[in-house]
Amino acid sequence: xxLIANSDVLILxxxxxxxxxxxxVLRNGQELLSHIISSxxxxxxxxxxxxxxxxxxxxxxxxxxxxxxxxxxxxVNFSDxxxxxxxxxxxxxxxxxxxxxxxxxxAYAAGLPLIGINHLEGHIYANFLNTPDLTFPLLALLVSxxxxxxxxxxxxxxxxxxxxxxxxxxxxxxxxxxxALGLGYPGGPQIQKASLSGNPHAFEFPRAMLEPGSxxxxxxxxKSAVLNTLNSARMKGVxxxxxxxxxxxxxxxxxxxxxKALLALERTGAKTLVLAGGVAANALxxxxxxxxxxxxxxxxxxxxxxxxxxxGAMIATAGYYHYLVRDFAPWNLNAIPGLNLV
Numbered sequence: 001x002x003l004i005a006n007s008d009v010l011i012l013x014x015x016x017x018x019x020x021x022x023x024x025v026l027r028n029g030q031e032l033l034s035h036i037i038s039s040x041x042x043x044x045x046x047x048x049x050x051x052x053x054x055x056x057x058x059x060x061x062x063x064x065x066x067x068x069x070x071x072x073x074x075x076v077n078f079s080d081x082x083x084x085x086x087x088x089x090x091x092x093x094x095x096x097x098x099x100x101x102x103x104x105x106x107a108y109a110a111g112l113p114l115i116g117i118n119h120l121e122g123h124i125y126a127n128f129l130n131t132p133d134l135t136f137p138l139l140a141l142l143v144s145x146x147x148x149x150x151x152x153x154x155x156x157x158x159x160x161x162x163x164x165x166x167x168x169x170x171x172x173x174x175x176x177x178x179x180a181l182g183l184g185y186p187g188g189p190q191i192q193k194a195s196l197s198g199n200p201h202a203f204e205f206p207r208a209m210l211e212p213g214s215x216x217x218x219x220x221x222x223k224s225a226v227l228n229t230l231n232s233a234r235m236k237g238v239x240x241x242x243x244x245x246x247x248x249x250x251x252x253x254x255x256x257x258x259x260k261a262l263l264a265l266e267r268t269g270a271k272t273l274v275l276a277g278g279v280a281a282n283a284l285x286x287x288x289x290x291x292x293x294x295x296x297x298x299x300x301x302x303x304x305x306x307x308x309x310x311x312g313a314m315i316a317t318a319g320y321y322h323y324l325v326r327d328f329a330p331w332n333l334n335a336i337p338g339l340n341l342v
Contacts, residue, residue, distance in 0.1 A: 009082045010074075011323060012106075013316025014067070016099030017091025017119045018145075019043075019050045021062045024312035025074035025081075029320040030132050034073035035313045037306075038062045041186065048179050056094030063102050070312070078110040083328070085115040085319025087122060089339030090146065096335035104333060115319040116329035119310075120147055120341045123276040125321070126307040126314035131274075134301065139270040141261045143285070144277030145171035145188075148217045148257075149341060150264045156321045161341055162264055163215025170253050171279045173219040177226050177249050181242050188279055191246045195284070198243030200251035203229060207256050215264050222252050250284060258288045265298060275302035278309050 008027050015022040019040035025033040040058050044050050071077065086103035089096060107114040124140045140159075142149040148165040168176070171188055178187030183194055205225045208218040226249050233240045265273060273293065279285065280302050293300045307314060322328075 009320060009323060010076060010080055011316045011319045012081050012084045013312040013319050014084065014086040014099050014103050015310055015312045015315045016059045016063065016095050017087045018095055018310055019055045020310040021059050021066050022310065022312035023067050023070040024316045025070055025076060026313065026316035026320060029317065030129070032129065032313055033076070034070045035311065036066050036070045037311055038066050045185050048185050049175065052092045052094055055092055056098060059095050059098035063098055078106065081110065081112055083113040083115050083319060083323050085117050085315050085322070087119045087315055088116045088333055089119060089336035091119055091337060093335055093337040096337060100333060100335050104331065108331065113323065113328040114331070114333060115322045116333050117315050117318045118339055118341060120149065122314040122318045124151065124274065125318035126276060126303040127274040127301050129313060129317040130303045130307060131301045134272065137270050138272035138274055139264055139268055140274045140276055141257065142276045143170045143257060143279035145169060145175060147277065150215050150260060151341065152268050152270065157325065159342065163217065163260060165217040165219065167218055167220035168223060170219055170257060173223045173253065176223055180227055180230060181245060188282060191250050192282055194243050195247035195250045198241065198247030200247040202241065202244035203248035205248055205252040207252055209259065215260055217256060217260060219253065254285050254288055257285060258292060261289065262292060271297070272299040272301065281305040281308040
């Protein structure tokens, strides 16, 4: 006997924007029936970062198996689903195309609505899966390998980008400095690990706040300062402490993120801050924001680490809210690698 009621809304979410092939089945926007992530980290580690051509081939190899396993673990068939949600941008074009083509084929064959999801929106909606009682308005601090945004949400489908990075994203800067320090890939977790034994005040790196009142971010100058410090030391034959460099750089990145988030909260009057994206798993960032907001009567919410990195569950969650208002994609939906949030 099927455990799926006729009134249930079941969304299959598919994510393939970079180097994770992931799918999830979500019931009624809250109950995760299954969630599979096939990571390519070990494949790309030898190169020090994601190789786009290899990533797309890996998606091709694993996509069908991931979807099949997801449906099996959820105990559902395509006939039980209400719709299929898929990331169509931003991301690596080859990787995106695998997911978009696969989702379109499945939705068309099964007679299901196709739901196109912006990857950045998906990251933010991971918080609605983890904390379903979130209320509007709220502010989202999205920090990932490719993006750093401050987004003000007045309601589902109604949001405004208040600030974004003008150059490197925070996660991208962490990856590049981790590579320069010989810490490996992915950089964020490696920087955090090395920082545990380092002094965050050993090096004073710049904090770019830009013009007064700006909610935009800039991390390229900070990254260049670290690289210049390393190059200068090498030319002098001086050996610097990698843990100290990692801790000082991480401290500088977190300082900027926290200060901009606090400024945006003050400006908007929002009483809830949600953290999203891969860098949302950073322990120092969570600790600093928790401490800063403790006395400000502002609710601070963030997903568990598994929902911070790229995953199908966040796409299914965003897809559920699009489904409720019948916001479906046309059959000519295409991958848009440079897709903006608004």
